[in-house]
Amino acid sequence: MNYLKKFNNNVAMVIDNEEKEWIVIGKGISFGKRPGDKIVTSEIERRFLAEPSQDFSYIVQTIFSMDAELIEAVNEMIHEAELVIGVKLKDKNYITLLDHINFALKRTSEGIEYSAPLKWETKRLYPKEYQAAVQSIGYLNQRLGINLPKSEETFITMHYVNAQDGKEKLEQSDRINMIVRMIMTFVSDEYQIELDEESTNYIRFVTHLRYFIIRQINNESLKDSSLDRDLMMIIKEKYRRAYEVALGVSEKVRREEDWEITSNEVLYLTIHIWRVTSVDDE
Structure with missing residues (x-):
């Protein structure tokens, strides 16, 4: 060239x-x-x-609305983030994030902060991308002498999630977060307790739910033959209340999402529900 x-x-x-x-x-x-x-x-x-194209007009507008120092800082930020998430951002994702950062800085300078929905779920469901986002904000704050709000951690996390081929896109991520919250709320209401969101068992349950939901979306439910039948009966008897709530979760997602949940999935849900509603945490 x-x-x-x-x-x-x-x-x-x-x-x-x-x-x-x-x-x-x-x-x-x-x-x-x-x-x-x-x-x-x-x-x-x-x-x-x-x-000439609409996309190119957007690219030009985004690039030339930013000063050289900011572009250099965001380049460095994205390069370091790519090392953490193990994926190189496509040009389209790069420009979208560049645009987001530019407006985030303008909002911050004007004292405007947008609240980030489902912050906790985003942090737990996408730990690698969240780590990259926290690192990115720390870098920008230090490099540019600014103080981006904590809500940006969630927004930038979702940009990194959305940038990855073969994984959940932003719309799917929102759906996963919504279903996780729905199930957690259902379990909490059934037991009439407030679940400890910082507990190890809660984190394990959220992680399980993430992959459970992805399996459902991809039509990859666990087969009923993968668990020993005697073990299944023991779990049902020993954790009867948790099993009943797991059946309730199964019915709820059947109604809300039109998913048919296998008995194996129900049993895994049972174990996690029992753990997350127990007083003791490992």
Whole structure:
């Protein structure tokens, strides 16, 4: 690629061997360059084909509404986050997150904070992405001398979740969170107790529910043959109340989600319900 012109030190217009123009982003990619200079591929962190489209207009608007220091900071932030989540953000996700950060900074400077729904569930369901989000906010706060609100942890977590191929997209993540909360509320109401959200057993239950829900969405329920029949009878008898509530959960998701829950799934739910409603926690 050959350099055409500078937008700022981190953003340039280039042209490839097929005469196609691109906007490229990379740390110091424009520094000291003159028209016609070669651009080394390793210098490019993101590239966007410069052709008329609604998406490209959005890309241009987003990039050029941000100053060079902010773009460089977000590039570094995303690079470190990608190492944590093990996935490279697609260009579309990158631009969406860039836009989000830009507006988050503007809201913060104006003293505006949006509340983040299902913060706890997001933290527990997506620990790797949440860790990356906390790291990202800490980096931006230190680098830019700002103080982004805690609610951004949840918002940025969901950006990292949504960026991953082959995993739950943002809409599915919202659905998973909603169903987890519905089940937890049902169990709490049945026992008429407030569940300890910081307990180990609660965390284990949420983790189990996440994979339980994903299995249902993907039509991958546990087969009834995977548990010994005698063991199934022992669990039913020993944890009778928890088993009844598990059956209630099964009926609720059948009505709400049209899912048919296998007896094995019910038994695993029984064990988790018994643990999360017990006084003692490991």
